[in-house]
Amino acid sequence: MASDVDSPPLVGRADQVATLRSALLDDVPPGHTAAVFLTGESGVGKTRLLHEVGDRLRGGGAVVLTGSCLDIGDASPLHPLRHALRRFDAELTATRARTSSTVRGLLQMFAEESAGPDGAGALLERVSRGLSLIAGGRPLVLVLDDLQWADRSTRQLLLYLLAGLGDLQLSVLAAVRAESLQGAHPLRRVLTELRRLRSVRVVDLAPLDRADTDELAAAVAGPALTPEAAELVWQRSGGNPFVVEELARDLRDGHDGLSDTLREIFLARVEALPTPTRSVMQAVAAGVEPVEHWLLARAVPLGEQELIEAVRAAVAHRLLVGADDGYRLRHRLVAEVLADELLPAERAALHRRYAEALTAVPADLHQARLAHHWRLAGEPARALPAAIAAAEEAERLHGFAEAHRHWSAALQLAAPATDPAGGTDRARLVERAAEAAHHCGEHARALELLAELAAGPGAPTTCELHIRRARYLAAAGRSAPAEAEYRSALAAADCSPRERATAAAHLAELLLHLGRYADAGDRAREALALAADVEGAASEVVLASAALGFSQAYLEDPESGLAAVREALEVAERSGRPEDVACAYLHLAELLTGPLNVLEEGVVVARRGAERVAELGLGRTYETRLLAIATNGLFRVGQWAEAEKVVAAALRHRPSGADAVELLLARCRLSVGYGDVEASDRDLDAVATMLAGGGARHVLPMLILRAGLAMWQGRPDLARQAVARGLTESRSDDVIVLATLAWHGLRAEAEAYADRTAEVDHTAVRRLRGVVDRVAAKSEQAARPVRYVAEGFLALCAAEVSRLDDGRGDPELWARSVTEWDRRNHPYPAAYSRLRQAEALLGRRARVATAGKLLRQAYRMAQGLGAEPLSSEIRTLAGRARVALEERPAAAARPAAPRAVSPPVASGGDELDGLTAREREVLAAVAEGLTNREIGQRLFISERTIGVHVSHIFDKLQVRTRVQASAIFLRNAAG
Incomplete structure (x- = not known):
């Protein structure tokens, strides 16, 4: 039993603390990332677990930044990170002046950041660089509470860092309220996708079981916990630690019976507080947490010492939590209880005092709070400028979702036409709100605001409205009405020459994306003709020329298409x-x-x-x-x-x-x-x-690579899964991408059949053959170069299907694939096709000499590329067939290695002939005595990839040590 009953022990979570520490620190290799997301109902102990794990991580040598997300309506972009940095800065001592300077510089960057040509991406990179300096080579852990309120910018930053793009060892530990992830909550989809990754865990924190509930209740209530009371605590709490503690504390304090609801518990406890303490609690409940001490002092009319005593009493009663960055309520239910206790006039007065205090003390990025307090103080005229400033702050940090909310708040505060106090143009507010909604993906809301803009005074021209509406509709995926809007813009009587050129160029681009190449070309020509009469219309010319070029390239006129795009480049260069x-x-x-x-x-x-x-x-x-x-x-x-x-x-x-x-x-x-x-x-x-x-357009390429990797790992089952997901989730009409996906799927089925590792999925085969038929039909309507590439993949697909008949395949179909890829000068699929053709011939015990020749050709091609998995499979087949792969022409007839990509080798250097150009570079560096890390830095590739190259070099040279490999290199270089 704990001796400090106001700080009960962490019960039932010891194993989870140890597991989370390992997952976030011990099991994370240098340069890698990891994340754990804790989900669970309110009061289940997520915040307490964050603190415990954070302490363990600090003890393990990690730099831990701890922050909390605010209710999203009052948050500014990247608020939790700024909060964490301020807390970290407050913890630093004078001996850490350099780190403190870095932290403050990063905070200052947020205040000064403005949009540049590289946009939000540059901001993410600068934040990452600043975090790297703060970490100083140590592991960095971001601990974030209430992630369900995270702004869009924070979510983007987390994904950027977890993807390993920030070049630091980073872990993320975050708590999420399960009940908040309902419907279309943006974090719900993110967590769903992240669950697929091995470096990410989503841990659902369950309530305590009966034994742990009894232990926690006993630790709080002490002797007051009778068996009957323990049963009642269990029944009413359901194992929720927060509820257990409050009910047990009720017992300990001698209350008669147990309250039926937590609201009654808190109400009774607040009513028992001294008047000054109640005033403090009411003020914090009305504020935006954390409420800094100086701000609380302005909001509560108490002397400094009396205020401190009142705060201390609230903390002692476990209603308030104090930290370096301010005060927070231990549970938001307290705010609801206190809100009912205040008269409307009292509540408005509190918010007014907060607003006046924030106005008097300049600070960075507090406009959102200022607007919040002026609005609830009943001062819309004073809240409006703050809401506008908050929206502009959010846009400056590329937080368009937050900007949209603040512009919407400004619209609610503004008068129907104008704001008399500030002269704010409502039409301008609607326009800014619509653009922010469009940029953050709220296209339906953007269209609603555009309709309001069109109906009110100060509306843009009819043509401009059509163009804006078309942009919003196109972004929402509503292509047909977007096309109609662009056509309406072109037909509008008030359409200026520039607007006509803009509408025609964008319509051409839209038609191109719809696959209507002829219509796209017609509109692109119209746009170019219109832009010719408009000064400074380079952007429209570039867009239209690109659409025209692609249209002509797909419609059997590649030369004209290429000329159109080249002309666009000339126009762009002239415009500058x-x-x-x-x-x-x-x-x-x-x-x-x-x-x-x-x-x-x-x-x-x-x-x-x-x-x-x-x-x-x-x-x-x-x-x-x-x-x-x-x-x-x-x-x-x-x-x-x-x-x-x-x-x-x-x-x-x-x-x-x-x-x-x-x-x-x-x-x-x-x-x-x-x-x-x-x-x-x-x-x-x-x-x-x-x-x-x-980023749906990249899903298929990712899944194709996942399938290809699984095939070389001997896991056709994983390749099947990736292909099936690609066919289910993607709506791509790109015939090349679809043909590549179909090839990987058919190859997986053929491998499963040949290896007898699994039954052929005939349903999947039928589906894949349907994709092949669709690709064949679509490619017939495309330009010759498109058909040219598609036919190569279709040849691969046909040959893979033939393997499903007998496990070996049709040699003639594989020979056709060889021819197709040789003509295209694509060595990788050409080498793979030779391997399969040789396999088919050997399986039929026919033309063994031809099979041997094919294997040697494939092996030379694969070795030249450095394609080790393909080389290994070729060696395996050659070994079974007793085919020698090392037959070479005489040294005098062999061409010299390209000087630009490999170290000089003497004409008699036979020992190095099996190495690729990259492997020769690596071997030359090994001979200099460089480590893998140093070689990677020189060649700008990862240390792990250098290790793979070194292993391949050892295998090919048949050596075991770097010294032996170096000796061979030096002998050949000197010879």
Whole structure:
């Protein structure tokens, strides 16, 4: 039994404390991330568990930042992080002056942050960098309470950091009220997606069982707890620790019987308080927690000493919790009880005193609280400017969801037409609220506000309203009415030449996304004709030219399409607007590497464009997108070592959002090909973390990579799951992506059949064959370059289906696939097809010599790429068939290794011939005596990937130590 009855022991949670400490600290490797989300009903002990685990983590050497989320209606963007930083700063001693300076600098950044060309992504990166400095190389843990109230910016930051993009060892421990996650709560979807990840746990905190309930009640009530009373506590509390403590305290204090409800418990306890203490409780209940001491002193008319005594009494009665950052009620039910005790005039007076105090003391990011208090004080004229300021603060920090709420509050406070006190234009408020709603995804609300704007005085022109409504409808996925609105804009009598050009360009883009390529081309030409007569219409020209180019490329006129996009780039360069130049380069690179399938030129354009936009200050956004395009192009043509360098250079920008996802997927393709399972898993988990916040267009590429990795791991069951999820969740009409997914699905079924590891899922096969038929039909309507790529994947699908007949496949169908991919100069699928063709021939005991030749060709291609899983499978089949893979032409006839990507090797260096270009680079660094970490820093790739390369080098050279490998390298380099 605890001796301190006002601080009862933590009962029934010891195992969970130990487990959470391990999950967040001991089991997290350096450079990795982890998260635990505690869910449960109010009072179940989430907050207490956060404190206990936080103390254990500090004891384990971690830097722990602890913050709480406010009720979302009163929160500013990133409030819990600012709260945690302020608390951490208060805990620092004078000996930690450097860390304290970093913390204060980060807080100052929030106050000064403004939108730039890289938007919210740059803010996330600067926050991450600041947290890295605070951590100082130690593990960092964010402990957040009441995460159900987290603002959208905080959710985005958590996903960014948990994806490993912040380059620090981070763990997150957060508590969420289960009853708050109802309906379409944004956190509900995030948690659903995060549950899939191995680095994330969602722990449902259950009430105490009967034994633990009795132990806790006894610790609080002491001798007053009779068996009969213990039974009653159990029946009324249901094991909820908070209720157990309150009921047991009722018994201990000698109350006759037990109160029927917690409201009665709190009401009786508050009524027993001295008058000054009741005043303090009422003030805190009316405030926005935490209520700082100085602010409470302004709200409560008590002397300083009397105020301190009153606060101490409230804390002693366990109604109030005091901390360095202010005071909080121990349970929000107290606020409800006290609210009923105040007269309306008393309540308004309290809020007025709070508002006057906040107005008199300038502080950063408190406008939301100021608006809240002036509004409840019955002063709408004074609340309105604060609400507007709060909305602008939120927009400055890219918190559009919070901005939307504050603009909506401002609308409620403003007069029907104008605010006489401040001269606020209501039409302007409606317009800002509509834009904020649109940016945060509340498209229906944006349309409602636009309707109000159209009906009121000061409304925009009819044409402008049509364009705005079309934008909102398109963003909401309502393409048909969006198209009608754009057409109405073009037909409006008051439409200016610029507005007509804008409407036509956006309509062309919309039609392109709908697959109506001919209509898109017509509208794009119209937009270009209109823009020709408008000065400074470069943005419209770029958008329309891109739509025209893609339209023509899909409609059998690739040359004209390419010319249109090149012209857009010329226009953008002449205008000099950075976003236009970047957009034009992006469209040109996408066109070349996409519909036109001119990969080498597309890679060159993407890399040249990346250099250009970097000069224009758009490195974190457009440069990373262009480098992702270049990486994927290099991967497809087999230049994996160069692709690895490009993606590493791009990731140094620490991108966020969709840009980060594109790069992580590009790097993961390389890791899957190399056979680096750990790196692949980590990238896929990072992508899944980022996609938990939205991003449906990247789901299919992620699942395709997950399926491909599972196949090389010998887990066709996992590949099946990934493909099935892709077919269920995606609505993509991209024939190339769909064909790739279908190939992976059919390959998984064929592998399961060949290995006899599972029964063939005939339903899945029928579904996949339906996808193949749909791809074939759709590709017939596409341009020749699109059909060209689709036909390669369709050949793979047909050959995989043939394996389902006898487990070996049809050699002729695999030969066709070889031909298709050789023509496209895509070595990876060409090597895989050779492997399967050889397997089919050997299974039929026919043309064994041809099979051997195919295996040797496939092996050379796979080794040149560094594709170890594919090489391993080829070696396995060759071993069973007794086929020698190492037959080589004479050294004099063998071409020299490319000088640009590998160290010089003497003409007689036969021992190094089996190494890829990247492996030669790694071996040269090994011979210098560098560690894996140092090699990774030099080559801009991960330490784990270097380890994989070193293992492959050892296998190929048949050595066991770095010394032996170095000796071989030096011998060949000197020879």
